[in-house]
Amino acid sequence: MNNEILQLHGLRKVHGDDRTGVVALDDVSLALPAGTFTAVMGPSGSGKSTLLQCAAGLDRPTAGRVLVAGREMTGDETELTRFRREHIGFVFQQFNLLPSLTVLDNVTLPLRLAGKRPDRARAIEILERVGLGDRIGHRPPALSGGQQQRTAIARALVTEPSVLFADEPTGALDTRGARAVLQLLQQAVRGYGRTIVMVTHDPVAAAHADAVLFLADGRLVGRMADPTPDAVAERLARLGDDVARDAVRAGE
């Protein structure tokens, strides 16, 4: 059985005109097994968000293929939307909850959008799992940032996505809120077998993953298994030095 739940083949993304635009991704290929937690790191502008957006079907690559659970992500907007609803979960830095809906209604929303029965019992079970069982009737503005992000994670998990993508999920949180969110993501992988890909700038956050992928100038330039915060920070510093040196050389 093919255990690789996410495959990227020769992904290229040019923002703007293909000839004069910005090359954000340059021939990125990777395959991630199901049930793994992967962090993506790299200097600012290295293409991390673009990689996540293309892999999640929120943006279209200029070239290359994305396969999720063995199926190619392709087609018109309607097909892409259906594919995303079925296979993809996404967690944003700024939570993106609907402020006028209760926590419970935010979490059942993806089911309703997919035309499925909004299974309240299941949504409540997930909210209990993320530690918000006593907050289901609250509205997001009444919650802390960490609680809002845990609501967003519950919303992303309710459809049991093949892959959950998270773009800087702890970027707007304090240390305590961030730790709770990272532990939750770990638990979703280790306890429930989900697959998570997370972009982060924070070596401590990245060290919660099983492996870290490093991007520089739109290319995959390294992978670290069993990361520690110190090892990640050191690798990142070296990458930053390399990028700065290349920029100086290009300007010579």
Ligand SMILES: Nc1ncnc2c1ncn2[C@@H]1O[C@H](COP(=O)(O)OP(=O)(O)OP(=O)(O)O)[C@@H](O)[C@H]1O
């Ligand atoms: N919509 C866009 N239009 C034009 N250029 C873009 C667009 N989005 C991103 N870029 C460019 O593509 C490159 C990669 O951007 P991306 O946001 O993916 O990098 P990143 O690694 O996520 O950066 P950061 O860590 O600063 O968020 C950058 O040079 C950026 O300026």
